[in-house]
Amino acid sequence: MSPRHTAGFPFVGPFRAALFLLASTPLAFGVPESVSAQSGAGVAAGVDASSAYASFSLGGPSAVWLPAVAPTPDEPWIAGPEVVPGGDGRMIRGVVFEDLDGDGLRSAQEPGVPGVLVSNGLDVVRTDGDGRYEVPVRPDMDLFVVQPAGWRVPTDQRLIPQFSYTHKPDGTTESLRFGGLPATGPAPAEVNFPLRRSHGGDRFTCGVLGDVQAYSGDEVGQFRISAVTDLVEMGLDYEDCLLYVGDVVGDDLALLDRIFEVGSAVGVPQWAVPGNHDLDLDATLEENAADTWRRIWGPAYYAFEQGQVTFIGLNNIVFPCGEADLALPGREFCVEDDGTRYNVRVAETQMQWLRNLVAQTPEDRLIVFFHHGPFVSFMDAASPIHQTDNAPEIHALVEGREALSLSGHTHTLENHAPGQHFQGWQENVGVGPLPFRHMVVGAVSGNWWQGDFNIDGDVQSLQRMGAPKGVLMLEFQGSDYREWYHATRLGGQRAQWVELKTPAFREWFETLQAWRGTPARDRHPVPPLTVHDLPDPRLLTPEDLRAGVEVAANVWVGSVETRVEARINDGPSFELRRTQEGAGEAPRIGVDFADPFAAQRQLTVGRFAFQSRQGEARAQGYEAYRGRTFQGVAQPQTAVADRSMRLWKARLPEDLPEGVHVLTVTSTDRHGASATDHLVFEVRNERPARFWRHDVWEGQTTP
Numbered sequence: 235m236s237p238r239h240t241a242g243f244p245f246v247g248p249f250r251a252a253l254f255l256l257a258s259t260p261l262a263f264g265v266p267e268s269v270s271a272q273s274g275a276g277v278a279a280g281v282d283a284s285s286a287y288a289s290f291s292l293g294g295p296s297a298v299w300l301p302a303v304a305p306t307p308d309e310p311w312i313a314g315p316e317v318v319p320g321g322d323g324r325m326i327r328g329v330v331f332e333d334l335d336g337d338g339l340r341s342a343q344e345p346g347v348p349g350v351l352v353s354n355g356l357d358v359v360r361t362d363g364d365g366r367y368e369v370p371v372r373p374d375m376d377l378f379v380v381q382p383a384g385w386r387v388p389t390d391q392r393l394i395p396q397f398s399y400t401h402k403p404d405g406t407t408e409s410l411r412f413g414g415l416p417a418t419g420p421a422p423a424e425v426n427f428p429l430r431r432s433h434g435g436d437r438f439t440c441g442v443l444g445d446v447q448a449y450s451g452d453e454v455g456q457f458r459i460s461a462v463t464d465l466v467e468m469g470l471d472y473e474d475c476l477l478y479v480g481d482v483v484g485d486d487l488a489l490l491d492r493i494f495e496v497g498s499a500v501g502v503p504q505w506a507v508p509g510n511h512d513l514d515l516d517a518t519l520e521e522n523a524a525d526t527w528r529r530i531w532g533p534a535y536y537a538f539e540q541g542q543v544t545f546i547g548l549n550n551i552v553f554p555c556g557e558a559d560l561a562l563p564g565r566e567f568c569v570e571d572d573g574t575r576y577n578v579r580v581a582e583t584q585m586q587w588l589r590n591l592v593a594q595t596p597e598d599r600l601i602v603f604f605h606h607g608p609f610v611s612f613m614d615a616a617s618p619i620h621q622t623d624n625a626p627e628i629h630a631l632v633e634g635r636e637a638l639s640l641s642g643h644t645h646t647l648e649n650h651a652p653g654q655h656f657q658g659w660q661e662n663v664g665v666g667p668l669p670f671r672h673m674v675v676g677a678v679s680g681n682w683w684q685g686d687f688n689i690d691g692d693v694q695s696l697q698r699m700g701a702p703k704g705v706l707m708l709e710f711q712g713s714d715y716r717e718w719y720h721a722t723r724l725g726g727q728r729a730q731w732v733e734l735k736t737p738a739f740r741e742w743f744e745t746l747q748a749w750r751g752t753p754a755r756d757r758h759p760v761p762p763l764t765v766h767d768l769p770d771p772r773l774l775t776p777e778d779l780r781a782g783v784e785v786a787a788n789v790w791v792g793s794v795e796t797r798v799e800a801r802i803n804d805g806p807s808f809e810l811r812r813t814q815e816g817a818g819e820a821p822r823i824g825v826d827f828a829d830p831f832a833a834q835r836q837l838t839v840g841r842f843a844f845q846s847r848q849g850e851a852r853a854q855g856y857e858a859y860r861g862r863t864f865q866g867v868a869q870p871q872t873a874v875a876d877r878s879m880r881l882w883k884a885r886l887p888e889d890l891p892e893g894v895h896v897l898t899v900t901s902t903d904r905h906g907a908s909a910t911d912h913l914v915f916e917v918r919n920e921r922p923a924r925f926w927r928h929d930v931w932e933g934q935t936t937p
Contacts, residue, residue: 434473480509481604
């Protein structure tokens with residue numbers, strides 16, 4: 235939580251109170267038919283939006299009607315661009331103006347705002363001294379204003395920013411499952427973009443949401459009871475933001491509206507870019523693949539400013555990929571596979587727009603790229619598919635500038651400092667040591683909403699490298715920022731977890747991993763071991779210590795700058811070392827590099843075995859992904875933390891005396907923030923009996 239925030243729900247005043255009371259109720263805004271409330275559609279000219287009313291449906295015959303009034307600077311502002319029909323088909327003109335009365339329509343007394351960037355998705359121009367602009371009409375484009383620093387654009391009732399107009403005269407050129415775009419008709423003569431002054435200054439906080447990836451209604455509910463609930467409790471205000479870095483849903487685009495309605499309970503603008511699971515997967519042409527996203531949310535790529543930061547949202551998922559993706563080796567699947575595939579690349583039109591945008595961006599501003607596919611990643615370093623083909627070109631565009639990359643896709647948390655590099659980056663996408671920080675932000679869904687239930691009803695769903703599901707938080711002050719990771723429903727205070735890696739754990743882990751690595755048709759359906767078969771890892775013998783016991787700390791957003799140290803009781807401190815240096819080596823895989831805390835929870839999931847006699851057939855065990863069934867005996871989830879770029883470890887002394895010991899582990903991040911965990915363990919000359927001693931009570935032995 236930002237220090238300037240107070241706890242509690244962020245809505246204040248009558249309008250916000252209404253939203254608080256009706257957080258789970260759809261909001262319908264009753265406006266004249268000629269005023270569009272749809273994302274990206276704008277507001278028709280000549281309609282007095284001040285006569286509109288907001289209707290809050292309670293699900294019954296009655297409704298509460300509130301007149302629309304100009305919002306205060308810290309309240310949601312529901313409006314959209316003003317669209318004037320009758321264009322010449324060659325140029326679109328308009329004014330970016332200060333919307334003094336908040337109605338979305340420009341009146342004579344409302345001044346233009348000079349120096350604001352406006353784009354047609356290729357060209358980038360600045361408004362003149364009167365706030366006027368003109369750009370060429372492109373046959374398929376999103377026309378948008380770049381929200382300037384010190385100002386804000388309006389939102390719709392889902393708190394999705396309304397800063398664009400979509401032009402696709404004939405609509406989507408093929409029939410799509412989720413509808414695509416309707417025909418927009420001829421280009422308008424004018425699109426006028428309303429702005430209001432922001433009073434948030436240069437300090438604000440953004441929650442970065444990777445891979446909500448809800449495939450079902452139940453998984454939308456998981457999003458609501460985990461990430462959204464925690465974000466509400468943080469007390470963010472309207473000058474803060476949410477950034478969704480793609481895979482908002484899992485292929486069912488009809489869930490997008492509900493996701494964003496649920497997310498609006500946080501009370502801050504929701505900026506988003508699509509991932510590979512947010513596209514029209516039945517599209518056969520690349521230019522149609524994001525059309526349903528554009529209808530429901532807005533542009534697939536764009537930029538906005540806030541404080542001293544320029545945020546650049548990129549769509550780096552090319553679907554279907556094809557001949558243009560063959561510039562680098564390993565992409566032959568784009569033309570050789572029977573089905574359609576995606577590739578991670580920024581298409582050329584978007585790259586030209588990016589060049590134009592960066593050229594117009596002052597060099598003293600921090601540039602934050604947010605996009606779905608990582609530019610590079612540790613988890614998929616060896617893959618030619620899941621990293622961005624033209625990442626080197628993007629790096630070159632911002633050479634010498636302060637920049638940050640935020641991405642999702644891999645369901646991992648990765649904090650790569652400048653200078654870090656791993657084997658596979660150069661070979662697959664031509665990237666060596668990084669010029670600026672790259673962060674893969676983790677997944678709100680964790681391991682795709684799998685795992686056993688926590689006390690609040692949310693699933694554990696530990697991610698591929700063992701971190702909990704959660705939200706990356708960024709606090710900006712000027713062009714500086716501080717990052718931390720909020721693990722959802724874990725209280726918000728933890729930053730790591732710590733466990734001992736014993737000889738018994740090593741044998742247990744390797745036995746289960748060998749079973750997992752055997753094709754299902756060739757292995758016994760019951761795993762050879764479960765977590766119940768693992769001896770207490772915090773109960774050691776001298777034999778264990780001589781064979782080697784390590785303390786392992788998984789520091790969730792740790793980086794090469796992180797320092798981890800430990801002490802036993804009141805003894806001297808000793809350093810834990812990171813298992814990956816980030817100096818060009820390959821990811822190291824296996825029990826030596828596994829997270830023992832996470833693995834214990836990932837390698838036995840009891841929810842597989844949930845059964846009932848009277849319940850629904852599809853509620854037995856559980857479903858994940860696209861209706862895939864997970865049923866039967868307790869067994870491992872689909873991903874296990876067998877590698878990590880943010881695991882630190884050290885060996886315990888072999889001569890620890892018998893008794894109870896307290897191990898204190900403290901990590902300190904690059905900002906000087908520390909997190910401390912205490913682990914209480916025993917050393918016994920002989921391992922005590924694990925279970926109830928029947929023999930004592932049956933008189934066979936002496937207690």
